[in-house]
Amino acid sequence: MRTVEGRVIRAVGGLFGVLTREGESFDCRARGVLKLDGPVLPGDSVTVALPDGAAEGRGAAAGASIIGVAERKNVFIRPPMANIDTLFAVCSAARPGTSLLTLDKLLAAAEYRDTAAVIVVTKSDLDEDSSDRLEDIYRRSGYPVFRTGFCPDGAAGESCGVTELGRFIAETLPGKTAAFAGASGAGKSTLLNRLFPGLGLDAGEVSRKTGRGRHTTRKVELYPAPGIPGAFIADTPGFSMIDFTNFDFIPAEALPDCMPDFADCYPDCRWPDCTHTGEADCGVAKAVREGRIAPSRHESYREMYRLLKEKRKWD
Ligand SMILES: Nc1nc2c(ncn2[C@@H]2O[C@H](COP(=O)(O)OP(=O)(O)O)[C@@H](O)[C@H]2O)c(=O)[nH]1
Numbered sequence: 001m002r003t004v005e006g007r008v009i010r011a012v013g014g015l016f017g018v019l020t021r022e023g024e025s026f027d028c029r030a031r032g033v034l035k036l037d038g039p040v041l042p043g044d045s046v047t048v049a050l051p052d053g054a055a056e057g058r059g060a061a062a063g064a065s066i067i068g069v070a071e072r073k074n075v076f077i078r079p080p081m082a083n084i085d086t087l088f089a090v091c092s093a094a095r096p097g098t099s100l101l102t103l104d105k106l107l108a109a110a111e112y113r114d115t116a117a118v119i120v121v122t123k124s125d126l127d128e129d130s131s132d133r134l135e136d137i138y139r140r141s142g143y144p145v146f147r148t149g150f151c152p153d154g155a156a157g158e159s160c161g162v163t164e165l166g167r168f169i170a171e172t173l174p175g176k177t178a179a180f181a182g183a184s185g186a187g188k189s190t191l192l193n194r195l196f197p198g199l200g201l202d203a204g205e206v207s208r209k210t211g212r213g214r215h216t217t218r219k220v221e222l223y224p225a226p227g228i229p230g231a232f233i234a235d236t237p238g239f240s241m242i243d244f245t246n247f248d249f250i251p252a253e254a255l256p257d258c259m260p261d262f263a264d265c266y267p268d269c270r271w272p273d274c275t276h277t278g279e280a281d282c283g284v285a286k287a288v289r290e291g292r293i294a295p296s297r298h299e300s301y302r303e304m305y306r307l308l309k310e311k312r313k314w315d
Pocket residue numbers: 122123124125126148149150182183184185186187188189190191203204205
């Protein structure tokens with residue numbers, strides 16, 4: 001018997017795929033010793049006990065089992081996964097378009113979980129005005145923003161934004177785990193395949209006609225990011241941006257802390273208990289008037305605050 005450390009890269013029906021630090025993979029069961037609130041999740045860092053003779057690829061049959069789960073940095077419920085350091089919000093500048101409220105919910109949920117967020121505006125080739133608008137709002141809000149698109153005909157060798165994003169990922173992602181969230185059709189699979197040609201993710205569209213097939217299985221899977229040491233990409237097929245935004249566990253009182261672009265303004269509020277939803281002499285409202293905060297961010301905030309307060313009433 002020996003023990004190894006690794007990362008859960010998939011979870012299917014009580015069987016967990018674990019990739020060890022040494023690069024071996026084992027199928028494991030999770031046995032009673034675990035003291036967790038919920039199940040073992042993709043993204044968990046785990047300790048695995050391997051009986052003598054457990055060979056790679058057939059661990060579970062030989063009795064490989066997860067005997068410990070490291071403390072988590074964060075947990076996403078939908079999609080189910082743990083320990084996400086960075087969330088790439090993939091938003092389309094053209095069809096299907098981007099709901100700013102949905103995007104702002106996603107950013108607040110990421111902030112609350114201590115997950116860094118990066119905005120990627122896709123399809124910038126199709127609508128320059130809409131790309132400019134998204135870029136302006138989120139740059140002003142302090143988020144890193146990248147624009148990608150298909151290159152115009154004849155622009156062979158151009159990457160149209162993908163190289164720049166790839167460089168950022170290579171610099172910031174070593175040792176970290178990233179998830180990509182986006183509305184269906186926003187260009188998530190296309191982007192991942194352009195960024196990581198070696199990853200060979202399923203790029204196929206979900207079959208809308210039959211509504212089934214392997215692409216519709218909602219299974220989170222982690223992949224080692226090709227060429228980036230210690231980095232993982234969480235692929236979340238079948239989950240849309242809406243799934244990631246289940247943010248109603250945030251207490252309304254904590255929402256201001258989930259708006260990094262507002263932080264500098266709070267000292268300017270006249271009332272210490274200002275909720276920034278319409279009080280007189282509110283620092284946030286002042287910053288909006290002066291153009292330091294994008295109006296849409298304040299509108300989203302007010303709507304999210306209202307939703308969270310309403311939710312509290314029903315609980
Ligand atoms: N013009 C243009 N089309 C894109 C771009 N990115 C993706 N698409 C197209 O948008 C559609 C949906 O892309 P897909 O990657 O499947 O979206 P997903 O559902 O988010 O994974 C496909 O037809 C892509 O070819 C882009 O940057 N520019």
